[in-house]
Amino acid sequence: AQKITQTQPGMFVQEKEAVTLDCTYDTSDPSYGLFWYKQPSSGEMIFLIYQGSYDQQNATEGRYSLNFQKARKSANLVISASQLGDSAMYFCAMREVLSGSARQLTFGSGTQLTVLP
Amino acid sequence: DVKVTQSSRYLVKRTGEKVFLECVQDMDHENMFWYRQDPGLGLRLIYFSYDVKMKEKGDIPEGYSVSREKKERFSLILESASTNQTSMYLCASIPGWGQPQHFGDGTRLSIL
Numbered sequence: 001a002q003k004i005t006q007t008q009p010g011m012f013v014q015e016k017e018a019v020t021l022d023c024t025y026d027t028s029d030p031s032y033g034l035f036w037y038k039q040p041s042s043g044e045m046i047f048l049i050y051q052g053s054y055d056q057q058n059a060t061e062g063r064y065s066l067n068f069q070k071a072r073k074s075a076n077l078v079i080s081a082s083q084l085g086d087s088a089m090y091f092c093a094m095r096e097v098l099s100g101s102a103r104q105l106t107f108g109s110g111t112q113l114t115v116l117p
Numbered sequence: 118d119v120k121v122t123q124s125s126r127y128l129v130k131r132t133g134e135k136v137f138l139e140c141v142q143d144m145d146h147e148n149m150f151w152y153r154q155d156p157g158l159g160l161r162l163i164y165f166s167y168d169v170k171m172k173e174k175g176d177i178p179e180g181y182s183v184s185r186e187k188k189e190r191f192s193l194i195l196e197s198a199s200t201n202q203t204s205m206y207l208c209a210s211i212p213g214w215g216q217p218q219h220f221g222d223g224t225r226l227s228i229l
Contacts, residue, residue: 009157035217043126045207045220091159103148103167103211104175105218107159 003027004092004108011113013082020067021077021111023092031097034075035105036066039089048090051075082115089113120144123208123221131229136195138224140208147211149191150175150218151183154205166191198228 005024013019025034036048051059051066059066067076079086089112093105124139142149148167152160152175162175166185180202184192191210195202205225209218 004159006159037220043205043223043225045209045218045223047217047219050217093160104150104162104165105160107152107161109157109159 003106006108008111018080023075029096033095035093036077037091087115121221127225129227134198136198138193140191142210150209151193152207203228
């Protein structure tokens, strides 16, 4: 089974509007972390935001926030006030702390976001 | 700021060649990773290393090997390159638990 599922291969949003990128995950590990990365067309991976499984509050980082719904195993990224520079591929990733693969990240297939002027 | 440097942004090699992809980080990180990225598949872990001379297989190690002789350098080796290894390769490092991975700019490798 897929550990990280991103069901939206592509998304479009109008400049200045908010957009939600979906991410669901599958783990039996009680301790895990969820990450979102941005990859512009130039190729570098840029870390955006992190949510720990025991964090009581949803993570926020500037215009980025994470809508963490633990019972539904979802960790959607919300980008407010979209900018043209937000056009990129976005990846959701998970680290399972107690499992044998605790050091590595498992990535979803990504969502290509295009911001329209 | 952490700097993860991959030796080449673009590389073209021929089938059967031995190919070396180099990655260097400047922050004394213990853990380093090699991923390949293919459209629709996201990033898949090839190998990682948690210390000098220590390595572990990731999800897709077949056809690859790695070398970590010094803490700052992690090399990915394609022993005999094949066309199905044409891909984007990304190196990453991490200082410790719970920290985000820092990535290099990637190497777009084409095997002809």
